[in-house]
Amino acid sequence: MLKILIVDDEVLERKALTKIINSSLQDVIVIGEAPNGRRAVEMAKEHRPDIIFMDIKMPGIDGVQAVKAIKKIDPSIRFIMVSAYNTFKYAKEVMQRGVKEYILKPSRKQDILAGLQRVSNEILEERKLIEEQQWLRENLDRAVSIAQKEWVSSLLLNQVQDITFDEWGQLLGVEITSGYMMLFSVRTKEGTELSQSEKQNWYMWLKDALKSVVKKQEIMIGPLTDSQVAVLFLCKKTTEKILFKTNAQTIINNLISLFQSKELNAELRIGIGLPYNLAHDLNKSYHEAVLALNQLLKTPNRKYLFGDKQGSAETTSTGFIEVEKKLLDAVRQGDVNQVLFIFDSFVSNHAANKNLKATFVKKSFDELFILISRMLHDLGISYDRTPEVSEVEDIETIFEKGKSHLMLVVHHVQVWRNNHAKGMLHKAKEYIENHFADSITLESVAEYVELSPYYFSKLFKDRFGMTFIDYLTEIRIRHAKAEIIDPTKSLKEICFSIGYKDPNYFSRVFKKNVGLSPTEFRRSFASK
Template sequence: MFKILVADDEDVIRKGIVTILKRELDSDICYLEAENGIEAHKLCKEHLPQIVITDIRMPFCDGLNLIKNIRENGYSPTFIILSGYADFEYAKSAITLGVKEYVLKPIKKQEFVSMVGAYVKSLTNEKHRIDEKLVRESENRKVTENVKQKLLRYLLDCPDSEEAKKYLSELYDLGIRFNENLLLSAMIQYQVTEENREFIDFAVKNIVDEVLTEDVSGNFLISVQYESGRIAAIFEGIKRESMLSLVKHELGKINSLIRKYLFVEVFTGVGDVVYGSMLLYKSFNLAAEALNFKLYRTGSNVQLFSDIPVSIKNEEEDLGRLIHPLENIRIAEIINVFEKLITLPPSIQSLSAVEKSYAQLIKTVDRQLNKYNSTGMKNIVQPVPFYELWSFLQMKQEIIRYLNQVYEIACQAKIDVSNKKLVVDVLQYVRENAAGDINLNIVAEKFGRTPAYMSALFKKGTGMGFNEYITNIRMNMAKQMLEDTGIPISEVSGLCGYLNPKYFSVAFKNVFGMSPAAYRQNSLQ
């Protein structure tokens, strides 16, 4: 809002000026009044009026001293001096202080209103012009920053030297120059949730830039918002070991601040040192590998690639035999394959074996799904990418969730068209009531069929007998509860439809090859 301060020790004159201006000028103006120079100075500091109309003679601090004091504070409103003295010396002093107008009392109302109105219009137009300029500059800065970030992402992902040269040239034109020193890339990953999605990237990048700019300004080049939930940072230096030590320390500090203020999981992978910007992508790729080492929960939240142990290459399991056909998919055996890989000593090779098996599983299943003609295929929720996993437990949960979807869809797709709706309804009913008192007679009665007819239909539609199907559902329920909750095993038994805990344990061991207690212990590792 536009503000005008009127300072005069004579109430009649001060209030008369305010009344006249309010009546004649734009209503969207705030008027401030001061009866002496000290009060006027205080109001100027608090409210920053655009125009100050002041009497030249006031108690405690006259108009000229008021103007001088205000200007010394770095604030320059438009000053209009009022005076009953046609004194040349006053006028000369006022001019040296930058006063715009020197008005003699008694004031000529119409001339005064026109003069003040002209200044209001001029200052308002100038403010609009400045605001528009600032908006344009801000938009230009945003566009430039977006272009920089995009080019940096391209550079980090680019193994082709000729293409990298092009990106480096364009970055140079935008003011980003890589000296041909040792370079190092790191990747910071943090959890993005529905609750923090709107602000988390902005908040983390601010923390990263503030800490690194302040603490390692000589070594820190730039940060890159690689994608939501992941920020890359690029460093330079002249000694490998000192670079790694410094970067690890500072990134640990950043991780602590993110945890403290944003309440999310965070982990950082640090690549190895390379010479020259053309090889920056290598350091970045190694940082991404180090980042995946978070699954091993080694205790540190910053992992240097150079510190990861090396072991012999592990043989890859053939998961295809456990998947084909999808309606006979062996989920428990697949999980056991991953259990073996997870329990291998942590190393680059062990991590690679887990990642490749995870990717192979999804690829093989997707290839098999293409053979099924079912509208339900498009509703299958894919597992999260490997780099988004935060623990091996989460990985197993993703696999089980995904394969259970696939299994249900595959079974439905195999059902004869003439009986498909009935079998789908039966399967849904059985799944919803599997934890209760349910048997083939109950299901047959529910759907108005004989037990023999229902048994034959069930076998034909699912490839399994009724009891085998019920057991499969209950065992999957048991696994989920054993992995995700602290419910006592005796209660898990009842919640899965087994009144006798001993019988439940025997049944569980027959399916998974270990007791419920052992399974829970393994899932917590």
């Protein structure tokens, strides 16, 4: 409903305009009348009308002066100037103020309504454009958020997508030169797991807290996996990388302070990886954060720990880092032959080093199986067994036990892929079909079936040939079509009943999928 203010020093003119407008047009209403320019300014400030019919020639503050004053209060207000003075001087001055409609007294009804209709259409078109731009911004923000979460999830699984810091910088509008990972974990003070609702509340708190604390860096927050969340910090300048420990400590101290102020029966721990200049190296930072957090959980009093590259030079020289990605990927795929081939290559590289010590080999295996355990956990696979390797055993025995344990892991992955994942996906479909009217998200469904959001999303699309959101939309539209046929139900009521909160958004989604708007679809059935 557009609000109209009538300004004229002649009472009969005001009353006539009010009557014409209120009796002739829908979606517009006269909300007040002002006898002079001064009162017009006061009423404009109080009521914020959409359109003002402004008489030019009035005692005291005239129409042109009133337009100037009101424009300063609210530039969006439109004016239709009304005057018996058909002179170029007056017309020119109001046109310079952005006034496009000019009606001469005595005014004909059709001229008044035509001018009002043109201005009304202009306002409605502008509002529609603003609404569409807002919708596009919200959807872009949502898409970027999902893309960021997917990117973080992919690098956790060593499947970094083909995108560079430069490309992310262009998308975010900043220059990105490097990045590093933090891994956040929360447990009760007794060392036990939080409940699902407590974990979700903590996850929401962490996202809000990070946004309030991190001001000068771009961050990408990964999904909640069990009681842990990986967060990617992107550095805008080279100096940020040099001072990254100082910056990271400032962020961590502020987060810990905020966390402690909540007075929860829980403890926050944070492992931090090192910064890297290339996007495909971020998995190294994540591994460093994993190992730091694993070490941190064994130290009762420390809240955070920086990872380092200790042993990485030795590891690189023996070929361990080079085969790690391939080995993790083969384990993830449950590919026994590939795992054996890569592992034998790894053993051969070690055997060539005559100065190799059993303690170093054991450390390499410890780190490898920590990463494998974390990878399985991210996939939603429950597997807590660790290889039984003693430090006093010789290298050959360590290799044999490591190989045996790898085979157990691969077999477990194969069983899970063949049975558990399929069952979980059908369980997810049933859950979506039963809760489509609720505010469900990919994360909430993934949590319900105990899979990581990233892996659930990938499995769902591979299995059913469509994304989670496409499937949810398909179900909602199917139910909407059945409801729309009933003429006793309003479209707004149907919108809310199938899980949408915005009728305009529902209408756009419906038309995109059906080819007709909800109103057009209802009419098509009514005419049959």
